Amino acid sequence: xxxxxxxxxxxxxxxxxxxxxxxxxxxxxxxxxxxxxxxxxxxxxxxxxxxxxxxxxxxxxxxxxxxxxxxxxxxxxxxxxxxxxxxxxxxxxxxxxxxxxxxxxxxxxxxxxxxxxxxxxxxxxxxxxxxxxxxxxxxxxxxxxxxxxxxxxxxxxxxxxxxxxxxxxxxxxxxxxxxxxxxxxxxxxxxxxxxxxxxxxxxxxxxxxxxxxxxxxxxxxxxxxxxxxxxxxxxxxxxxxxxxxxxxxxxxxxxxxxxxxxxxxxxxxxxxxxxxxxxxxxxxxxxxxxxxxxxxxxxxxxxxxxxxxxxxxxxxxxxxxxxxxxxxxxxxxxxxxxxxxxxxxxxxxxxxxxxxxxxxxxxxxxxxxxxxxxxxxxxxxxxxxxxxxxxxxxxxxxxxxxxxxxxxxxxxxxxxxxxxxxxxxxxxxxxxxxxxxxxxxxxxxxxxxxxxxxxxxxxxxxxxxxxxxxxxxxxxxx
DNA sequence: ATGTTC
Numbered sequence: 001x002x003x004x005x006x007x008x009x010x011x012x013x014x015x016x017x018x019x020x021x022x023x024x025x026x027x028x029x030x031x032x033x034x035x036x037x038x039x040x041x042x043x044x045x046x047x048x049x050x051x052x053x054x055x056x057x058x059x060x061x062x063x064x065x066x067x068x069x070x071x072x073x074x075x076x077x078x079x080x081x082x083x084x085x086x087x088x089x090x091x092x093x094x095x096x097x098x099x100x101x102x103x104x105x106x107x108x109x110x111x112x113x114x115x116x117x118x119x120x121x122x123x124x125x126x127x128x129x130x131x132x133x134x135x136x137x138x139x140x141x142x143x144x145x146x147x148x149x150x151x152x153x154x155x156x157x158x159x160x161x162x163x164x165x166x167x168x169x170x171x172x173x174x175x176x177x178x179x180x181x182x183x184x185x186x187x188x189x190x191x192x193x194x195x196x197x198x199x200x201x202x203x204x205x206x207x208x209x210x211x212x213x214x215x216x217x218x219x220x221x222x223x224x225x226x227x228x229x230x231x232x233x234x235x236x237x238x239x240x241x242x243x244x245x246x247x248x249x250x251x252x253x254x255x256x257x258x259x260x261x262x263x264x265x266x267x268x269x270x271x272x273x274x275x276x277x278x279x280x281x282x283x284x285x286x287x288x289x290x291x292x293x294x295x296x297x298x299x300x301x302x303x304x305x306x307x308x309x310x311x312x313x314x315x316x317x318x319x320x321x322x323x324x325x326x327x328x329x330x331x332x333x334x335x336x337x338x339x340x341x342x343x344x345x346x347x348x349x350x351x352x353x354x355x356x357x358x359x360x361x362x363x364x365x366x367x368x369x370x371x372x373x374x375x376x377x378x379x380x381x382x383x384x385x386x387x388x389x390x391x392x393x394x395x396x397x398x399x400x401x402x403x404x405x406x407x408x409x410x411x412x413x414x415x416x417x418x419x420x421x422x423x424x425x426x427x428x429x430x431x432x433x434x435x436x437x438x439x440x441x442x443x444x445x446x447x448x449x450x451x452x453x454x455x456x457x458x459x460x461x462x463x464x465x466x467x468x469x470x471x472x473x474x475x476x477x478x
Numbered sequence: 479a480t481g482t483t484c
Contacts, residue, residue, distance in 0.1 A: 201480075
């Protein structure tokens with residue numbers, strides 16, 4: 001390669017740098033096959049575009065990388081806050097604070113009859129609205145909604161949908177600092193006020209899963225996970241609310257970039273200095289949407305508990321393991337390569353993977369590092385990992401977020417038939433409830449890499465450490 | 479991802 005320099009710098013580690021464009025190299029964690037597909041794809045240009053942003057100091061690309069809006073999904077972009085480093089909504093994504101939470105039950109899967117599993121899925125599908133325009137049974141006025149999103153998970157505690165102990169297991173206790181709903185548009189509030197406790201569509205899901213394999217007994221024990229245990233994984237975000245916040249601020253930034261003399265290679269990289277008035281406003285609006293997403297996953301958890309109790313009785317327990325975010329930006333002082341910098345850390349399809357004894361960790365997980373959940377596709381596996389010291393040193397404490405798409409929605413629709421897919425899943429013991437057949441086909445396992453491949457890479461590189469494998473047995477989709 | 483192509 002000439003201008004687009006790709007250099008292998010270690011086992012599963014590459015650098016990408018384009019002379020005259022990149023301010024810093026992107027460090028890519030991948031195997032050869034992933035590198036090949038990256039080089040053949042638009043996502044290569046997106047990686048290079050990110051390395052050209054003003055004030056960018058570190059770019060990390062994860063093995064689940066694929067094309068996204070402006071920034072590739074599977075990227076971490078850190079800019080220097082004190083030196084005019086930018087913040088860009090495209091580096092966070094439209095679904096602000098999309099994330100995953102894992103719930104553990106006190107039920108062994110072998111004790112759950114098919115009949116009860118089906119009943120449970122019926123109830124879950126009934127109680128958790130899913131699909132694009134789905135609305136919640138919680139309908140708030142605009143004024144009420146504003147208070148609710150400012151309170152974040154504290155509102156769930158006040159309303160009996162979460163316990164004080166439980167919210168310790170959510171990043172920032174589910175209440176972001178620096179929230180200001182007055183920087184959120186009236187349209188966003190309109191879209192969000194009837195969507196709390198709804199799943200959404202696309203790759204979002206609620207799954208009944210079984211702990212299928214344990215790779216680390218000690219850590220599993222601390223997390224309260226054991227083989228054959230029934231668990232619940234929830235993957236969703238901030239719905240139309242976050243989407244509108246992102247849209248509003250992309251437009252605002254496009255209008256204001258000239259003022260800061262910012263030139264970008266793609267309109268989708270719209271950005272302003274994080275310390276500018278527009279940047280500050282976006283940060284407060286993004287944090288408000290982040291509160292929404294935490295609350296959304298919490299309210300869904302409450303509904304899951306209701307469904308479980310009705311089907312399985314009062315002795316059933318459904319406890320939060322942890323709640324992670326994979327579309328978010330934070331501003332943090334970080335010591336990297338011996339240098340202390342205030343970083344604007346954009347993570348888009350990337351998960352925080354904090355090392356053991358990090359300040360941000362809840363007491364019960366201090367010794368093991370931050371729990372990391374990597375959802376795979378509906379037919380194969382999802383994974384539990386933990387953050388490591390090596391992630392602190394190599395990626396400012398980040399790892400991957402999923403399997404990564406290999407086929408577009410349109411492509412997979414041409415290849416897979418809904419009825420065939422349902423039969424294949426049924427033969428594997430996986431039942432489905434979905435509000436849209438098209439969505440199920442778009443999310444077919446064949447449209448994704450096997451999450452095992454991605455997880456194996458991050459584990460071997462050491463930017464997180466594998467703990468357990470989870471296998472889906474029931475799926476609720478939008 | 480999304481009141482599914484502003």
